[in-house]
Amino acid sequence: xxxxxxxxxxxxxxxxxxxxxxxxxxxxxxxxxxxxxxxxxxxxxxxxxxxxxxxxxxxxxxxxxxxxxxxxxxxxxxxxxxxxxxxxxxxxxxxxxxxxxxxxxxxxxxxxxxxxxxxxxxxxxxxxxxxxxxxxxxxxxxxxxxxxxxxxxxxxxxxxxxxxxxxxxxxxxxxxxxxxxxxxxxxxxxxxxxxxxxxxxxxxxxxxxxxxxxxxxxxxxxxxxxxxxxxxxxxxxxxxxxxxxxxxxxxxxxxxxxxxxxxxxxxxxxxxxxxxxxxxxxxxxxxxxxxxxxxxxxxxxxxxxxxxxxxxxxxxxxxxxxxxxxxxxxxxxxxxxxxxxxxxxxxxxxxxxxxxxxxxxxxxxxxxxxxxxxxxxxxxxxxxxxxxxxxxxxxxxxxxxxxxxxxxxxxxxxxxxxxxxxxxxxxxxxxxxxxxxxxxxxxxxxxxxxxxxxxxxxxxxxxxxxxxxxxxxxxxxxx
Numbered sequence: 001x002x003x004x005x006x007x008x009x010x011x012x013x014x015x016x017x018x019x020x021x022x023x024x025x026x027x028x029x030x031x032x033x034x035x036x037x038x039x040x041x042x043x044x045x046x047x048x049x050x051x052x053x054x055x056x057x058x059x060x061x062x063x064x065x066x067x068x069x070x071x072x073x074x075x076x077x078x079x080x081x082x083x084x085x086x087x088x089x090x091x092x093x094x095x096x097x098x099x100x101x102x103x104x105x106x107x108x109x110x111x112x113x114x115x116x117x118x119x120x121x122x123x124x125x126x127x128x129x130x131x132x133x134x135x136x137x138x139x140x141x142x143x144x145x146x147x148x149x150x151x152x153x154x155x156x157x158x159x160x161x162x163x164x165x166x167x168x169x170x171x172x173x174x175x176x177x178x179x180x181x182x183x184x185x186x187x188x189x190x191x192x193x194x195x196x197x198x199x200x201x202x203x204x205x206x207x208x209x210x211x212x213x214x215x216x217x218x219x220x221x222x223x224x225x226x227x228x229x230x231x232x233x234x235x236x237x238x239x240x241x242x243x244x245x246x247x248x249x250x251x252x253x254x255x256x257x258x259x260x261x262x263x264x265x266x267x268x269x270x271x272x273x274x275x276x277x278x279x280x281x282x283x284x285x286x287x288x289x290x291x292x293x294x295x296x297x298x299x300x301x302x303x304x305x306x307x308x309x310x311x312x313x314x315x316x317x318x319x320x321x322x323x324x325x326x327x328x329x330x331x332x333x334x335x336x337x338x339x340x341x342x343x344x345x346x347x348x349x350x351x352x353x354x355x356x357x358x359x360x361x362x363x364x365x366x367x368x369x370x371x372x373x374x375x376x377x378x379x380x381x382x383x384x385x386x387x388x389x390x391x392x393x394x395x396x397x398x399x400x401x402x403x404x405x406x407x408x409x410x411x412x413x414x415x416x417x418x419x420x421x422x423x424x425x426x427x428x429x430x431x432x433x434x435x436x437x438x439x440x441x442x443x444x445x446x447x448x449x450x451x452x453x454x455x456x457x458x459x460x461x462x463x464x465x466x467x468x469x470x471x472x473x474x475x476x477x478x479x
Contacts, residue, residue, distance in 0.1 A: 015059045073101045077108060089116035142222070143194060144230040148185045159235065163187040163210065190233055193219040197231045213239040247424070259301065262294035307446055318362040318453065325356035325402055328363060329391055332370045336378070344383040352392035356402055358454075359477055365450045366474075370406070372443040373470050377408035380468075385409035393476075400476040401456075407469045413462040421460060422448040 073095045083091040092112060095105035133140055139156035143149060152160065166188050186194050189208040196204050196219075203220045216238045222230040269287045278284035333349040340347035358366075370389075377387045390405040413421060424445045451458045455475050462468035 016056065019056060019059055073105065077101075077105060080108065080112070084112055084115065089119050139235045140232065141190075141235070142230060142232045143186060145198070145228065146185075147194065150230060156235075160187060163189065166210070189215070190217060190219070193217055193233070194231055197221050198228060201228055207238065207242070213237060214242045215239075250424075255301075255305070259298060262298045262301075265294045266291050301442075305442065318365060320360050320362060323358040323361040323363045323366065325358060325366075325391060325404075326351055326354070328366060328370070329356075329389060329404075332367065332374065333389065335371075336374050339378060340387070343378060343381075345378065345381055346386040347389075348386065349389045350391070352390070356391055356393060357476065358402065358474060361454055361474065362450075366454075369447045369450050369472065370404070372447050373406040373472075376443065377406055377410065377468070380410040381408045382410070385467075394473075396473065401473045402476060404472045404474070405469055406472075407467060409467040412464040412466055413460070413468055414464060415462075418460055418462060422458075 073093075076093055076095060080091045080093045089112065092109050093105045095102055133151075133153035136153055137155065139159040140151075140153045141149060141156040141160065142151040149160070164187075189210050193204050193206060196202075198221070201221050203218065205216070205218045208215045208217050214237075216236045218234045219231055220234075221228045222232055269291050272278065273284065273287055278287055329349055329351060333347065336347055339345075374387070374389075381387055386409050388405070388407040390407065392403050394401050394403050422444045424442055448458055451472055451474070456473050458470065458472045460468060460470050
């Protein structure tokens with residue numbers, strides 16, 4: 001620090017100037033009298049000069065004293081303050097005096113200690129908050145009043161990147177264009193909630209549909225001194241919950257529909273019997289046969305529902321063992337051969353490999369899968385057409401698999417229905433040829449669960465008017 005710009009330097013210059021002015025004033029008034037009144041004026045002038053030199057020397061010594069006692073401690077205080085300003089909160093001032101500067105240094109050290117403690121507490125709280133945000137599986141995004149993003153956790157940042165290219169359209173027009181005002185930093189799906197929060201100052205929650213997903217959004221305002229400074233949004237992916245809820249509603253509706261039909265028929269025909277509407281034993285037998293058939297249909301529906309519920313809950317009882325797939329296919333072929341002859345359908349079983357074994361499978365469950373697939377194929381394949389069962393051993397993804405295909409030459413399935421045919425109660429019969437019996441709509445859902453429980457995969461390919469092919473792949477080794 002420049003001495004002349006310091007307090008002591010300025011004080012020393014001031015004192016020197018005052019002493020010089022006093023000496024010069026005295027000299028102007030006394031020199032004429034010294035020359036005329038005193039005989040030894042030279043000695044007096046030397047005394048005057050010596051006095052001036054001593055005065056200047058004393059002021060210099062006084063200035064050095066002040067520099068040592070005031071300027072240097074103040075300089076250390078300034079350096080310590082600069083260190084704290086740079087983030088070195090452990091800096092302390094070593095000044096041990098009993099004057100005001102010593103008291104100031106002591107207060108400074110206490111202030112620095114309190115500041116260091118507060119900064120440490122703030123950093124600890126910030127670290128805890130950051131850890132909490134990072135550990136949250138739900139995206140959290142904080143905005144200021146201008147719509148700029150202030151804080152987010154990793155899941156929120158990932159979500160912002162996924163939504164960065166969204167084009168939000170409503171009824172043919174952009175409801176929230178990207179260039180609207182100061183909301184450019186807010187993702188398009190969150191802008192309506194942000195505007196409501198800013199206007200009303202309350203919490204808002206809503207489900208937002210983005211692409212193929214559904215997000216539950218809770219938006220709350222951030223207050224500082226009773227003024228809204230922004231908003232925080234907590235999002236949760238509820239796509240699966242919404243899908244399951246829809247499946248539950250559809251399930252109840254479908255079950256009610258499927259059960260209501262046979263119940264109505266059983267009730268109607270039983271009332272006809274009670275009222276004596278059957279004029280002959282043959283008519284009574286016919287009515288009883290209808291009631292019996294509908295009761296069997298309800299039994300199949302209830303059994304399929306229970307089986308499917310157990311499978312989806314993971315409580316399927318499976319007897320795992322080595323399965324000879326060749327023998328299983330031969331047994332299935334013989335079981336459906338009589339039906340094929342009755343329907344005038346050409347049924348073929350093609351085994352491209354002689355060694356078809358599964359090291360860990362449930363033979364009864366696999367027979368149920370093949371039975372369901374062939375039952376569907378026979379139901380929708382007209383007379384004179386062909387159904388093939390093709391099995392082969394393949395290598396897929398560094399593992400051995402057995403691929404079984406069930407091909408028919410029926411009416412086929414529309415491409416719009418193919419992604420949904422393995423769902424419960426989904427029927428694509430509107431594009432197929434109906435046979436003499438109607439299924440429960442649960443067969444393919446059960447087939448998918450059984451195949452996946454074996455670690456396998458099943459898919460379908462179809463073209464209208466040409467037929468359908470179900471492809472099932474099962475791992476040879478234990479999954």
